[in-house]
Amino acid sequence: METIIVDKNIYSLRSIFSTAYIFLDDFYIFLDQLEDNKITIKIKSKKEGVDLKKTVDDFKNELINCSLRLKISEENRKIREMIVSSALYGRIEQTNKKIINDTEGICKTWEEANKDIYKINDTEGICKSWEEIACHNEGVHKAVNKSCAKLKESNYVKMFNFKKEDGNKSE
């Protein structure tokens, strides 16, 4: 059995527990606290013929590793919580967009922010579709019939009709 004495002011109890968990499969570990804030870690191998000195060194290294990991995790706790909460509540925020006091327009999409770019000064109605011009709240069929009637009356169509009639006469 080997014993390690660790200062509680340097390594937290949580990091000692985390390190001990890693070694639990192959070793028996027992902790105790001395009066001067120091913790004794007793390590005993489950198998025979194991180099315990190497294990002690590994344990010490792993202890540094765990305490550093816990320290970083504690430092980044707020950021981590923010990322998780924004990921979880992202959809809800999108639906309640009006509730957010977005004075600088950060939540707007590019299209929303630049609506004016799409407003083209189309005085001659070039951008309008045929349906938009001809239908005027009527059905498409009515609009087509009207435009056909107009065509029949036009000189262009009459010219063809005349030619046709003329052709028939010649036959």
Add this chain to the structure above:
Amino acid sequence: MEIKANKNIYTKKGIEETIKAYEHLGKIVLEENKNYFIIKLRDIDGKIEKIFQDEFCNYLLFESGKCS
């Protein structure tokens, strides 16, 4: 056979959970003083007597870490 578990390290809940898990293997009595929980192990099967205490301590460490 007894185990002295420091109150600053091991939790009572952890000890109780461990006793629950091992009580079928023998008689386990929990006592406490100012600084320690004293766990007395009695009538343990001779075949497992050697490893019982060590395995109990490992399980205790695991449970106390979970509870703390």
